[in-house]
Amino acid sequence: MGARDRPRRPAHSRLLHSLRQLLRHRALVQSLVARELKARYRGSTLGLLWSFINPLLLLSIYTFVFTTVMPGARSAGIEAGGVPFSLFLFCGLLPWTWFSASLLESSNSLIAGGNLIRKVLFPAEVLPIVSVFAGLVHFCLGLPILAAFFVYYRVPVPLTDLAWFPLIVLEQLLLTLGFALMVSALTVHFRDLRDLLTNGLTLAFFLTPIIYPLSQAPAWARPFLNLNPFTTLAVSYQEVLAIPGPFLGWPRLLIFAVVSVVVFVAGYFVFDRLRDTLAEEV
Amino acid sequence: MNAIEVRDVRKTYRRYGRRKSFGTLKSAILTGRVARDLKADDAFEALKGVSFDVPTGKTLGIVGRNGSGKSTMLKLIAGIGRPTSGDVKVHGRVSALIELGAGFHPEISGRDNVFINGMMLGLSKREVASRFDEIVAFAELEEFIDEPVKTYSSGMYMRLGFSVAINVDPDVLLVDEVLAVGDEAFTHKCLDKFADFRRRGRTVLLVTHSLDMVTRFCDEALWLDHGLVRAQGDPRRVVDAYLLDVAAAENRALHRNPAVSVASTTEQPEDMMKAVEGRWGSREAEIASVEFVRSDGVAAHVFESGEPLAIRIGVRAHHPLNDFVFGVALFSAEGVCCYGTNTDIEGAEPHEFTGEAEVGFVIDSLCLVAGTYTVDVAVHRRNGVPYDYHRSLYTIRVTSRVNETGIVRPPHRWTFSGGIRISGL
Numbered sequence: 001m002g003a004r005d006r007p008r009r010p011a012h013s014r015l016l017h018s019l020r021q022l023l024r025h026r027a028l029v030q031s032l033v034a035r036e037l038k039a040r041y042r043g044s045t046l047g048l049l050w051s052f053i054n055p056l057l058l059l060s061i062y063t064f065v066f067t068t069v070m071p072g073a074r075s076a077g078i079e080a081g082g083v084p085f086s087l088f089l090f091c092g093l094l095p096w097t098w099f100s101a102s103l104l105e106s107s108n109s110l111i112a113g114g115n116l117i118r119k120v121l122f123p124a125e126v127l128p129i130v131s132v133f134a135g136l137v138h139f140c141l142g143l144p145i146l147a148a149f150f151v152y153y154r155v156p157v158p159l160t161d162l163a164w165f166p167l168i169v170l171e172q173l174l175l176t177l178g179f180a181l182m183v184s185a186l187t188v189h190f191r192d193l194r195d196l197l198t199n200g201l202t203l204a205f206f207l208t209p210i211i212y213p214l215s216q217a218p219a220w221a222r223p224f225l226n227l228n229p230f231t232t233l234a235v236s237y238q239e240v241l242a243i244p245g246p247f248l249g250w251p252r253l254l255i256f257a258v259v260s261v262v263v264f265v266a267g268y269f270v271f272d273r274l275r276d277t278l279a280e281e282v
Numbered sequence: 283m284n285a286i287e288v289r290d291v292r293k294t295y296r297r298y299g300r301r302k303s304f305g306t307l308k309s310a311i312l313t314g315r316v317a318r319d320l321k322a323d324d325a326f327e328a329l330k331g332v333s334f335d336v337p338t339g340k341t342l343g344i345v346g347r348n349g350s351g352k353s354t355m356l357k358l359i360a361g362i363g364r365p366t367s368g369d370v371k372v373h374g375r376v377s378a379l380i381e382l383g384a385g386f387h388p389e390i391s392g393r394d395n396v397f398i399n400g401m402m403l404g405l406s407k408r409e410v411a412s413r414f415d416e417i418v419a420f421a422e423l424e425e426f427i428d429e430p431v432k433t434y435s436s437g438m439y440m441r442l443g444f445s446v447a448i449n450v451d452p453d454v455l456l457v458d459e460v461l462a463v464g465d466e467a468f469t470h471k472c473l474d475k476f477a478d479f480r481r482r483g484r485t486v487l488l489v490t491h492s493l494d495m496v497t498r499f500c501d502e503a504l505w506l507d508h509g510l511v512r513a514q515g516d517p518r519r520v521v522d523a524y525l526l527d528v529a530a531a532e533n534r535a536l537h538r539n540p541a542v543s544v545a546s547t548t549e550q551p552e553d554m555m556k557a558v559e560g561r562w563g564s565r566e567a568e569i570a571s572v573e574f575v576r577s578d579g580v581a582a583h584v585f586e587s588g589e590p591l592a593i594r595i596g597v598r599a600h601h602p603l604n605d606f607v608f609g610v611a612l613f614s615a616e617g618v619c620c621y622g623t624n625t626d627i628e629g630a631e632p633h634e635f636t637g638e639a640e641v642g643f644v645i646d647s648l649c650l651v652a653g654t655y656t657v658d659v660a661v662h663r664r665n666g667v668p669y670d671y672h673r674s675l676y677t678i679r680v681t682s683r684v685n686e687t688g689i690v691r692p693p694h695r696w697t698f699s700g701g702i703r704i705s706g707l
Contacts (some may be wrong), residue, residue: 028401035398039389119381121361122402245563279363280295 015265018125018272025123032130033040037137051141055097059090066211083154084243085181091241092210092234094142099230102135106180107187107194114282125271126279128184131149133175139169146241161240161247168253174260175229178267185274188281208234229263232256284373285454285485286336286359291368293329293354293509328354330509331368336502338373339483341476343496345524352489355506356380356456360488362468374453374485377403383443383594388432391424392442395431399446413449420471421445441468448475454485473499493521529584529681534582536677561675563668567603567635567661571596574657574678587682587691591648595641595659603635606669610643611658612650613674620650620689626664649691652682 041047063086106128110117113127150157187193207218208230217225225231236253329351336342344352352441357363358370360378375397385402386395396417400410410417416453418427421441427646457476474476476499479486486695496503496517503520505512507527513543575592593610609624625632657676662668682691698707 027407028398031394031398031401031407035390035394037386038394042389113385115381115384116402118362119378119384120402121376121378121404124386265577276364279357 001184011050015160015269018275019268022125023122028123029126029133032126033137034135036130048141051138052145054138055090055094055142056145058097059086062086062089062093062211081142083155083244087149087153087155088147088213088238088242089211090149091238092208094139094146094236095172095233096205096210096230097142097209098135098139099172100205102132102137102176102180103183103197103201105135106131106184107197110184110188110278111191114226117279117282124275125181125268128180128271129177130150131184132173132180135176136173148186150241150263155242158242158244158246164236164240164247164250164253167241167257168233168240171257171260172233174264175233178260178263178265181267181271185271185278188210188278189274204228204230207231209238210234213238229256229259283338284335284643285338285340286334286342286373286487287369287371287632288332288334288355288359289369289371291332291355291358291365291370292327293351293358293363294366295326295328321433327509329358329365332506332509333368334504334509334511336485336487338485339480340501341480341486341488341499343488343490343500343503344506345490345493345496345503345521346363347528349508350506351509352506353380353458356487356489358459359454360456365555372454375404375450376454376456377447377450377452378456379444379447380456380458381443382440382447383431386431386439386443389430391429392418392427392431392434396427396442396446399443400450403447403450405450406463413451414502417442417449420449420475422468435661437465444472448472452484454487455479456487456489458489459491493525497521498666523539525681526600529679532679533583561670561672563660563662563670564590567597567599567606567669568603569595569659569661569672570598570638570672572657572659572672572676574676580634583677584679584681585648587650587652587680588647591645591678593643593657595643597635597641597661598638599635603669604632606632606635606664607660607662607664608641608643609658609660609662613656613658614689615654615656618689620655622661632664647693648680649693651686651688651691652680654679 028252037048037051041050044050046053067085104137109127109131110124113124116122116127122212183197187197207225207228209225214222214225214231214235232249232252233256236247236249236256239247239249312686332351332355343354346352356378357380358365360376360380361372362378362380366445383395383399385399387398389403393414396414397410400413400417401407405413408615418424421438421444423438423442426438427432434442455476475691476486480499486499486590488495490496502515503517504514505520505524512527513523571594573594573596574583574585575594576582576585577590595608597608599606607624607626607630609622609626611622612620614620655678656674657678658671658673660668660671662671696704698704
């Protein structure tokens with residue numbers, strides 16, 4: 001019965017209650033994600049193929065810029081390691097697209113779904129969560145293309161390293177959900193956040209080792225880059241998938257698991273605190 | 283056992299200026315009360331302490347003017363938003379017909395939308411599947427259910443929304459002015475569905491401006507006025523009290539701008555029949571005041587059809603006159619002249635008119651159907667040249683217990699003989 005049963009209780013037990021409610025709504029989330037994908041490509045000739053073409057086009061643009069227009073910017077270090085630049089780029093770009101698109105979309109999700117929140121008794125957190133999961137589906141659709149690249153460049157993927165891959169995805173999912181919940185609820189009150197977010201994400205993109213390897217950044221800058229939560233994820237993707245040799249970053253990845261859980265809970269907490277005001281403010 | 287319990291509920295909406303400072307972001311998050319922490323420029327109390335119960339299985343109608351807090355109350359009961367203070371308790375599953383098809387996505391098919399909408403309203407996927415055929419049949423959309431919703435007409439859209447919401451099969455159904463969703467036949471189906479609901483002992487809360495619905499369907503009525511309960515009880519009595527109050531308010535409103543204050547000393551128009559509103563004449567004689575008086579001698583602007591109406595016209599002649607005619611005419615809101623007469627038409631012979639005087643025009647039984655009427659009052663020469671002509675400067679409202687059509691309500695009665703048995707007339 002959703003929000004109506006929610007009595008005034010201490011914050012942590014209220015949070016647990018809301019989380020349990022959310023589990024009950026997983027079928028709704030699932031249907032809404034499916035609807036999102038269906039509706040997005042409705043009427044376009046290529047349909048779902050766009051989910052494959054979009055990352056491919058994006059990748060081609062970056063590859064073109066960094067190998068043809070300004071080849072100096074390309075890392076000699078990666079080439080020396082035997083990893084083609086476009087492959088390295090793809091490993092960071094694909095998860096980043098998921099992250100940034102989800103946040104941008106969820107920042108607008110409550111305002112776009114304002115009619116629902118104002119007029120229907122409806123668990124509002126479903127809306128940003130759907131944005132994140134729709135992003136996850138696109139991310140997964142991009143994986144076969146990534147695999148095709150590995151085949152094309154004949155780069156072997158160490159299967160033992162690949163075992164870490166699901167954990168990285170899970171951590172990214174929690175991190176993105178946390179940020180998405182926070183951003184969506186706050187945007188309702190502070191609409192300026194949408195524009196700040198757009199610019200903030202552009203900045204974060206360049207502060208994340210995606211178009212350059214972390215090792216190439218100047219030594220003084222690396223501690224700062226490491227503060228960026230997405231750095232750990234990007235580096236892990238690159239090391240697990242593209243960079244040869246055993247995955248050495250696993251302790252850091254495990255520590256980051258804690259961070260992602262904390263971000264998720266914090267995001268949900270913020271959302272839960274602002275929940276009651278949403279119907280009035282949206 | 284009460285299905286709905288509302289205890290001293292207050293709801294304050296705050297309006298604040300455009301400046302929303304980021305300095306309050308932290309405290310906003312920590313307290314979870316963004317709206318309250320920002321400095322409110324203006325507070326609007328939609329509900330000022332409302333308490334009532336709805337026993338399980340009863341139908342309650344909420345009436346009240348626009349802005350009286352009806353919809354706010356309904357939203358709080360639906361769980362959309364929380365009261366600023368006080369308690370709202372609802373037992374059982376609630377479904378609110380507030381905005382139909384609120385969650386529909388235009389690009390996808392009616393079928394997919396039914397599933398998603400049903401799940402948004404709290405059904406499981408399996409429950410929607412088992413009711414799917416019934417939902418589509420009720421909405422009469424079997425042929426179109428696989429078309430994208432954006433191709434639907436607004437009537438089809440609303441019918442589907444209504445059908446999903448009603449088939450959630452709630453214990454408590456909240457309805458906000460949504461019965462105007464389809465043609466006559468569909469409205470009847472909706473009413474049948476409500477009746478069915480009541481038979482099965484479900485609770486219904488109805489917010490409507492159709493007082494007829496309230497007296498016909500509700501076990502009890504609640505009258506909200508400016509966020510407070512003015513009356514609760516038998517629907518007929520509450521509705522009557524409400525109507526009386528509305529009439530009194532209209533009276534005050536019509537009285538507050540007495541048209542005489544319109545000092546529009548316009549020229550006499552070329553074509554008298556085309557003149558819409560105004561005042562003209564030589565002013566050798568003047569109409570100083572016009573009052574409409576009920577049978578009890580009280581000046582009013584709202585009259586019951588069939589009751590007496592007296593028009594009291596205060597006049598003044600600036601010099602003695604022996605050529606004068608007093609006239610009165612009533613026009614419907616559409617501008618149709620319902621009745622017009624003057625002393626000359628009726629064969630009166632004027633002798634003398636000096637100084638201040640009063641003219642009375644008494645109608646023993648106001649034979650007009652309910653509606654708004656404007657009144658012309660004039661004093662002029664026998665050849666028609668006006669001293670003072672007031673065109674449509676006065677407005678009265680006629681109310682009636684029954685809603686007949688037309689303009690005139692002649693005194694009448696029905697008679698029956700033979701094998702006809704009728705009561706209530």
